[in-house]
Amino acid sequence: xxxxxxxxxxxxxxxxxxxxxxxxxxxxxxxxxxxxxxxxxxxxxxxxxxxxxxxxxxxxxxxxxxxxxxxxxxxxxxxxxxxxxxxxxxxxxxxxxxxxxxxxxxxxxxxxxxxxxxxxxxxxxxxxxxxxxxxxxxxxxxxxxxxxxxxxxxxxxxxxxxxxxxxxxxxxxxxxxxxxxxxxxxxxxxxxxxxxxxxxxxxxxxxxxxxxxxxxxxxxxxxxxxxxxxxxxxxxxxxxxxxxxxxxxxxxxxxxxxxxxxxxxxxxxxxxxxxxxxxxxxxxxxxxxxxxxxxxxxxxxxxxxxxxxxxxxxxxxxxxxxxxxxxxxxxxxxxxxxxxxxxxxxxxxxxxxxxxxxxxxxx
Amino acid sequence: xxxxxxxxxxxxxxxxxxxxxxxxxxxxxxxxxxxxxxxxxxxxxxxxxxxxxxxxxxxxxxxxxxxxxxxxxxxxxxxxxxxxxxxxxxxxxxxxxxxxxxxxxxxxxxxxxxxxxxxxxxxxxxxxxxxxxxxxxxxxxxxxxxxxxxxxxxxxxxxxxxxxxxxxxxxxxxxxxxxxxxxxxxxxxxxxxxxxxxxxxxxxxxxxxxxxxxxxxxxxxxxxxxxxxxxxxxxxxxxxxxxxxxxxxxxxxxxxxxxxxxxxxxxxxxxxxxxxxxxxxxxxxxxxxxxxxxxxxxxxxxxxxxxxxxxxxxxxxxxxxxxxxxxxxxxxxxxxxxxxxxxxxxxxxxxxxxxxxxxxxxx
Numbered sequence: 181x182x183x184x185x186x187x188x189x190x191x192x193x194x195x196x197x198x199x200x201x202x203x204x205x206x207x208x209x210x211x212x213x214x215x216x217x218x219x220x221x222x223x224x225x226x227x228x229x230x231x232x233x234x235x236x237x238x239x240x241x242x243x244x245x246x247x248x249x250x251x252x253x254x255x256x257x258x259x260x261x262x263x264x265x266x267x268x269x270x271x272x273x274x275x276x277x278x279x280x281x282x283x284x285x286x287x288x289x290x291x292x293x294x295x296x297x298x299x300x301x302x303x304x305x306x307x308x309x310x311x312x313x314x315x316x317x318x319x320x321x322x323x324x325x326x327x328x329x330x331x332x333x334x335x336x337x338x339x340x341x342x343x344x345x346x347x348x349x350x351x352x353x354x355x356x357x358x359x360x361x362x363x364x365x366x367x368x369x370x371x372x373x374x375x376x377x378x379x380x381x382x383x384x385x386x387x388x389x390x391x392x393x394x395x396x397x398x399x400x401x402x403x404x405x406x407x408x409x410x411x412x413x414x415x416x417x418x419x420x421x422x423x424x425x426x427x428x429x430x431x432x433x434x435x436x437x438x439x440x441x442x443x444x445x446x447x448x449x450x451x452x453x454x455x456x457x458x459x460x461x462x463x464x465x466x467x468x469x470x471x472x473x474x475x476x477x478x479x480x481x482x483x484x485x486x487x488x489x490x491x492x493x494x495x496x497x498x499x500x501x502x503x504x505x506x507x508x509x510x511x512x513x514x515x516x517x518x519x520x521x522x523x524x525x526x527x528x529x530x531x532x533x534x535x536x537x538x539x540x541x542x543x
Numbered sequence: 544x545x546x547x548x549x550x551x552x553x554x555x556x557x558x559x560x561x562x563x564x565x566x567x568x569x570x571x572x573x574x575x576x577x578x579x580x581x582x583x584x585x586x587x588x589x590x591x592x593x594x595x596x597x598x599x600x601x602x603x604x605x606x607x608x609x610x611x612x613x614x615x616x617x618x619x620x621x622x623x624x625x626x627x628x629x630x631x632x633x634x635x636x637x638x639x640x641x642x643x644x645x646x647x648x649x650x651x652x653x654x655x656x657x658x659x660x661x662x663x664x665x666x667x668x669x670x671x672x673x674x675x676x677x678x679x680x681x682x683x684x685x686x687x688x689x690x691x692x693x694x695x696x697x698x699x700x701x702x703x704x705x706x707x708x709x710x711x712x713x714x715x716x717x718x719x720x721x722x723x724x725x726x727x728x729x730x731x732x733x734x735x736x737x738x739x740x741x742x743x744x745x746x747x748x749x750x751x752x753x754x755x756x757x758x759x760x761x762x763x764x765x766x767x768x769x770x771x772x773x774x775x776x777x778x779x780x781x782x783x784x785x786x787x788x789x790x791x792x793x794x795x796x797x798x799x800x801x802x803x804x805x806x807x808x809x810x811x812x813x814x815x816x817x818x819x820x821x822x823x824x825x826x827x828x829x830x831x832x833x834x835x836x837x838x839x840x841x842x843x844x845x846x847x848x849x850x851x852x853x854x855x856x857x858x859x860x861x862x863x864x865x866x867x868x869x870x871x872x873x874x875x876x877x878x879x880x881x882x883x884x885x886x887x888x889x890x891x892x893x894x895x896x897x898x899x900x901x902x903x904x905x906x
Contacts, residue, residue, distance in 0.1 A: 259855040285651055287651060287652050288647065288652075289650050290647040383602075390728075472602055473602060490621045
C-alpha cells in the first residue's frame with residue numbers, strides 16, 4: 181500500500197478529496213491487481229482521509245484478493261450501473277468530495293459526466309502527471325523485474341537467430357520465437373511480435389506476414405515480454421547470409437547512432453538532447469530523412485510510458501529512469517535497420533538491460 | 544465509403560456539423576483501416592458537408608492507404624501536438640463546426656477538453672448509439688466473415704480435443720492450439736485463450752496456468768480468433784476420461800440451458816427474455832447461484848459489442864444480429880462448465896455459426 185500512501189499524501193498536499201484511477205496499468209501500479217476489464221468498470225478509489233477501495237466486476241473479486249490487495253473490494257454485475265455502485269460505496273466513506281483527481285488521458289467522457297452528475301459537479305483535476313512522475317522513477321524491486329524481462333527478450337532474439345533460414349516465412353519465425361517463450365512461462369508479449377524481412381523491414385511500422393526469407397535479407401525483430409507486470413522491448417536486425425555494401429553501411433550508421441546516444445545518457449541530459457545526439461549521426465551520414473520516429477520511450481508497467489525520448493521533450497534524465505534507445509533507418513523498398521536496447525539510468529551509472537550483441541550478426 | 548455516407552446522412556438529419564471517431568474498432572468499421580495506435584492519435588473526422596479524412600501517426604499512412612481508404616490521410620509525428628494537427632486540417636474544410644459528435648464511451652477527457660478549446664467550445668453530442676445501431680446489424684459480407692471466424696474457432700476446439708491428455712499443462716495445451724491456428728494464418732486471437740482444468744474451471748474468470756491435466760478432469764476452453772477484422776468466441780468443456788455423476792449432471796443442465804435459449808431466439812424476443820430463459824433452466828436445477836454472469840454478448844469487429852444479453856436489457860432481437868449464448872455453472876472448488884456458441888439471427892431464421900458438437904465429448 182506504499183503507492184496508495186504516496187498518493188494520499190499528494191491529495192492532502194493539493195487539497196484534493198479523492199482520486200479515481202481506472203487505467204489498468206495504473207490500477208496495477210497502485211494496487212498490485214492486473215486485469216483487463218474490457219468495457220467493464222475497474223478502478224481504485226483513493227480518499228484523502230478514508231480507506232481506499234477497489235471496484236471491479238463481481239467475478240474478479242477473488243483475483244483482486246489473490247493479487248494481494250488488502251483493502252475493500254467492491255464488485256458489480258452486468259445488470260447494475262457500475263458508476264452508481266461506485267458512488268454508493270464512496271458515500272459510505274462519509275467524507276465530502278468536492279474535488280476529484282482523474283486520469284484525463286484515460287477516463288472516458290461518459291464516466292467523467294457520470295462522476296460529475298453523481299457527485300454534484302465537483303471540480304476535476306488531472307492525476308496523470310503525478311502518476312507519471314511516480315512511475316517514471318523505478319525502485320530496485322521494479323528494476324530487478326525489468327532486468328528479468330529484458331533477459332527474456334534477449335533469449336527471444338537468440339531463438340530468432342537460431343530459427344531464421346532460407347524459405348521460412350516471417351510468421352513461422354514469429355511462431356517459433358513465441359513458442360520458446362511460452363515454454364519459459366511467458367504468457368503475454370508486450371506488443372505484437374514483429375518479424376520483417378527484406379524490403380518489408382523498410383517500413384518502420386510493417387506487419388509480420390507470409391514473406392519467405394531469402395539469402396541476403398536483413399531480418400528485423402521487434403518484440404518484448406510482459407513479466408511480473410513489467411515490459412521489455414528489444415529490436416535486433418540480423419543478416420541472413422552476407423549483406424551487401426549498402427546494408428552494411430546502413431547498419432553501421434544505426435549502430436553508431438545508438439552507441440552515441442547510449443554514451444550521452446547521464447543525469448541531467450534531456451530527452452531532446454539524446455534524440456538529437458542519435459539523429460545527428462544519422463543526418464551526417466545522409467540518412468536523416470529515413471529516421472522517421474522518436475529515439476525511444478520509457479518502459480515499465482506500460483511498454484510506452486514516460487519519458488518519451490523525442491526532439492521536443494525537455495525532461496531531464498534522472499536515476500531510476502528506464503527507457504529504450506532505438507534509432508532506425510528505413511530506405512523505402514530497399515533496406516530497414518533498427519537497433520533497440522532497454523536502458524536504465526541508476527545511481528551507479530548506465531545499465532544496458534538487453535545484452536544480445538549489437539554488432540551485425542550474420543547467420 | 545458506404546458507412547461514411549450513412550454517418551453523413553445521420554449528421555445532416557441531426558444538424559451536427561462533424562463527427563470525430565477514435566475508437567480503433569469504429570475507425571476500422573467506417574474506414575477499413577485497422578490499427579492499434581496505443582497512446583497516439585488515430586481517428587476519422589467526418590463532416591456533414593465536406594470530405595472526411597483519416598488522421599494517424601505519419602508512419603502509418605502507407606498502411607491506411609493499403610487498407611483501401613480513398614480519402615485524405617493526415618499524418619502527425621511525435622514532436623507535434625496531434626490535436627493541433629487535427630484542428631488545422633479540419634479548418635481547411637472551410638465549414639463552421641459548432642456541434643461535434645464524439646464517442647463518449649471512448650474519447651478521453653483530455654482530448655475532449657482539447658477539442659472544446661480548439662473549436663471554441665462547440666456543443667458535443669454522443670455518437671455511440673448511432674455507431675452501435677449500425678454495427679449491431681451485420682450485412683451479408685460481414686456475416687460471411689463471421690462464419691469463417693467461427694469455423695476457425697471450431698477448428699481450435701478440434702485441435703484442443705486432440706491435444707488433451709494426462710500430464711500436459713494448461714499452458715502447453717493453449718500453446719498447441721494457438722500454434723495450429725497460426726499455421727492457418729491466424730495472427731490475432733480475439734482475447735487471451737483460456738484453458739482451465741479441474742477445479743480451476745470453477746472460476747468463471749480463471750487464468751490459464753501450470754496445472755497438469757488429470758483423468759476425470761473437465762477441461763474448459765474459451766477462445767476466439769480475429770479474422771479479416773471480425774471476432775469469433777467459442778467455449779466448449781471437454782471431459783478427460785469418464786466424468787463423475789456431478790460433472791455429468793452440471794454439464795447436462797448447462798446444455799439444456801443453452802438449447803433453451805437457442806430455441807427462444809427469434810425476431811422480437813428481448814435480450815432479457817433470452818437471459819431469463821437460460822437462467823430459469825439453471826435455477827430450476829438448483830444451480831442458480833452458480834450462474835454468475837450474463838448469458839452472452841454481441842460479436843463483430845469487437846469481441847464484446849451490442850447486444851448485451853443480460854437480464855435488464857430490453858433490446859429486441861432483429862435479423863442481422865450476431866451474438867454469443869454462453870450459460871455456465873461454476874461450483875467453487877468443484878466443477879465448472881460453460882458452453883458458448885456464436886449465433887446469427889437472419890431473415891431465414893437462426894444460424895449457429897460455431898458447429899463443434901455441444902454434447903459432452905469424452906476424450
